[in-house]
Amino acid sequence: MNKSNFLYLSSSEVHSVLEDDYQLVLDSVEDSIKMMNEGTTIQPDKNSQIFDTTYQNRINCMSATLRKTDTCGMKWVSVFPENKKKGIENVEGFVLLSEINTGKLKCAMNATELTSLRTAGVGAVAAKYLAKKNSETIGFIGAGEEAKAHFKLIKFINKNIKRCFVSSRTCNSVKQFIDEFQKKYPDVVFVDCGNNFENAVKSADIIVTAISSQEQVLKAKWIKEGALYIHVAGIEDEYAVAKKASKIVCDCWECVKHRSQTIVQMYKDGELTDNDIYADIAKIITGEKAGRESDAEFIYFNSVGLAVEDILFANRIYERAIKLGAGQWIEK
Template sequence: MKEVSIKIINQNEVAAIFKNRTDYVLKIVEDAFIKWANNEVLLPDKISQIFDQQTQNRINCMPATLLKDKVSGMKWVSVFPANALKGVPNVSGVMLLSEIETGFPQAVIDGTLCTRMRTAAVGAVAAKYLAPRNPQTIGFLGAGEEARMHFILLKHLFPTIKTCRVASRKTISENSFINELSAAVTDVEFIACRGDYSKAATNTDIIVTAISGQVPLLKAKDVRSGTLYIHVGGWEDEYAVAQKADKIVCDDWESSKHRTQTISRMYVEGLLKDSDIYANLAEIISGKKSGRENNQEFIYFNSVGLSFIDLNFANEIYKQACSMGLGHDIILTGADPINLKDFI
């Protein structure tokens, strides 16, 4: 009988793998989209169990397979927006990785940090193709962990960013955002908007909404021509924002259209058609469609979160952990067969 073991890889080990390797993080995301464009991915529907329709507290099961890499897996991730009021993280999860030659499991990996990196890296890769040239200003509606990760990756990608405005429901959140990031990035002026979301968005080259609630905070009047808007979560902007866009780009429209995001709600209500979506990001990365074509376009990027990207991260984390001697191996099934007499 074959012995079966799995490698447990915790959050600190995931962090060690990606320390000072921002380009590697972005490469994993871009590589995943190329695999998707080349039909090398199986992407079943996400299963979402919503426990509270108002808060959208939920647990998602997100499976995928990378055919050429010969791995399959899933992310089991909880998204509890109501946690923000309790002062605890609103996203947590684990990833399971299996190989598909014998079907045996390989690893269980922390999915909380990976989710944060993946979400922000998707936004950053989108910005690579969709942002105005040499952006100077960035505005955040929301000041939590996801907003911070977006800033880190976008600043890495665009060293020209010199001003960062941030607005949150809580002054303490804005202060924490600024105190943490200003200590690490000294060439950016950070401006606390004291809950004024309009101030954070107006005259801004890149706008990121990363909030834990379901409220249309971003207003169309605050969005100028030439802006890239990165929509991260659920219902964060009024419908007029999408209606104002020259291009709407999604990580994947089919995965988004029946969710609870702004453009998903518009689709369900008949205010948005399939033909209103300019492209999926994979089409732009693969060169099938153009990204930004001039500095006057207002581009709306919608990210719903795709499990094959998480799986690409999981596979890379597993390979790196093996080569770096990280993780803890646990035997699930021993080589000796179970004696069925023990159950009689």
């Protein structure tokens, strides 16, 4: 690397370098969580500037240092749910990577796809450790890009998935989801549930809510025994869902509790305490705490998204791009 230049990777270049390597995504998520658990990272609190409370249109600044890779990075990501009505992407992100020996910038990359895959990667890692081993059904409330990413990564990690129930507020997005996947995954039966959320989740071993609104759409009475619920974004479920859970697991409860998800609202309302959180996923990955202990447990997984995950994933994309000669070198 010429320290007077930095590598720029566009969205198409990032996609080309990744080549649907889902194992890279999953390994990056797990490895970064382990690094955080062992204390070899620095991760300041996420800075989130929310421009309205109704739709949670916001820009997040997420930074982290990974001492094992001599890398410090920052992700700048906008999340504007209302953009869908304007026909433009609702998530756009960029990552900057610097090495920590001299502080020189080494890479800037489009992180829109990275963000989507990393988010789904966390859910897939949760499914690896917390879902029933014989899970065959998955149900979605929400059928957009994040739901699609979750399906791809969870199916990659759990080849037993045989039936996928899909619902959304807009029936057209359900059709698009199914049209995209039914040829790619001929071993899976896709069921169009339209906007009937109950039908999408009542038979599901794994439930994913990937919606852009701030509504309590998931009801506790719909959830069957032994399910895993993967909570992706903000307010997606009623309080009774978490109260029904045998275990509540987070990617990082101390990070989650300063955000706005359902269990955070419960915490603020006195409906949930620190003691109600069973574990952070790191403790389960490392074997310090048990994951699923019976097929009867209903487990609730909540992630907020950690900068360490983004930065390690981005750094591995950068390293692969160097090997492949991808990207454009830009003079500082």
